[in-house]
Amino acid sequence: MKKEVIHLSLTLLLLLGHNSYAQEVTKTALDEKTTELFKNSQILPIQLNYSNKHIKRNTNDSTYVSSELSYKLDDGSWKTLKMKIRARGNNRLKNCYFAPLKIKLKKKEVAGTLFEGHKKLKLVLPCLRQEDNNDNILKEYLAYKLYEVISPYHYKTRLVTIDYTDQNGNREKEHTLLGILIEDLDNIAARHNGAIIERSLHPLTMDDLCAAQNDFFQYMIGNTDYSTAYQHNQKLLFIDKKIIPVPYDFDMSGLVDASYATVPTIEDTSLHITSVTQRLFRGFQRELSIFYKLRESFLGKKTEMLDVMDRLEVHFDNSKEFTTARDYMLSFFEVLQDSEKFKSEILQKARIK
Incomplete structure (x- = not known):
């Protein structure tokens, strides 16, 4: 798959600019373009064997180490693949024991x-x-699956159970973990016949509906750790003459409410909230019709989103974690259903700069 990257000119941005009448994005029949890995929603057992310490200390954006990944086949046997891995994720790499991985x-x-x-x-x-x-992994996975309900422009994900052997010199330590496999942005671009945008762009140059849809979603899960302008936990695609944001990395959200999560400072801007579970709408002002259209769209998908959540309940180790997360979701819909709350918490909080 050849990676296609574009750099938009100022003229093109002005032509595409503020599209107040962007057509609503609906789900389409893209299943045939989804790979076998992500067509199946069953949890995939995998095995990994590498040094967590070495990965964290000795890899970077351009430095990978050789390793292997084994996955379980339907007949119970295991298939082993050679791969290269490196650590990724600046915040998690700094604060976490287990380094998230980039796999080649x-x-x-x-x-x-x-x-x-x-x-x-x-x-x-x-x-x-x-x-x-x-x-926490389940709740972050849930965020990805919720965005699948909301937008066709999303990362495909799959839960995996990991038998991980951490090598540390002559010592080995076994861990049984839950993880999330996430497809690469190239796959999303190919699925939609789009191109990847690498430069920074102002959010108001993006498709109105898709950008506001993303902002509603981020508010729903209580995530302020993102910036479409600077592509922080966001990527941009150019599809059908529209600039479309695609979100990822939700561990700092109120929905996940991880013990290490803190309210971020985005581009030296301090947010006036004290906890990640406090919601703050970070979207820009757009035509009111867009906001009301999305209000109805999210309310219309409430049952579907809660069903997605309820199907994961059986996998939670602590039932209280699930109940708290579900109540958090319900509190979002209460804002949408209450006209005064919708006005004060979303419409009046929309940014102008």
Whole structure:
């Protein structure tokens, strides 16, 4: 798959500019373009063997180390693939015990396997060695699945159970973890016949509906740790003459409410909230019709989103974690259903700069 990257000119941005009448994005029949790895929603058992300390200390954006990934086949046997890995995620790398991974795979190595069609993947691991680590992974996975309900422009994800052997010199330590495999941005671009935008752009140059949809979603999960302008926990795609944001990394959200999560400072801007569970709408002002259209759209998808959540309940180690997360979601819909709250918490909080 050839990566296509574009750099938009000022003229093109002005032509595409503020599209108040952007057509509503609806789900389309894209299943045939989804790889086998992400067509199946069952949890995939995998095995990993590497040094967590070495990965954290000795890899960077351009430095990978060789390793192997084994995954369980339907007949109970295991298939092993050669791969290269590095640590990723500045915040998690700084604050977490387990480093999240970027995985590189060779086309020849994955041909005819479950991983065919993937040259790069991300693997999200629990941050810390603590009781709620797997539940936090479930809640972050939930955020990805909720965005699938909201927008067709999303990352495909799959839960994995990981038998991980951490090598430390002559010592080995075994860990059983839950993780999230995430497809690469190239796959999303290819699925929609789009291109990747690498430069920084003002949010008001983006498609009105898609950008506001993203902002509503971030408010729903209580996430302020993002910036579409600077592509912080966001990527930009150019699809059908529209600039579309695609969000990722939700561990700092109120929905996840991780023990290490703190209110971020975005581009030296301090937010006037004291806890990640406090919601703050970070979107820009747009045509009111866009906001009201999205209000109805989110309310119309309430049952579907709660169903997505309820199907994950059985996997939670602590039922209280699930109940708290579900109540948090319900509080979002209460804001949408109450006209005064919708006005004060969203419409009046929309940014002008």
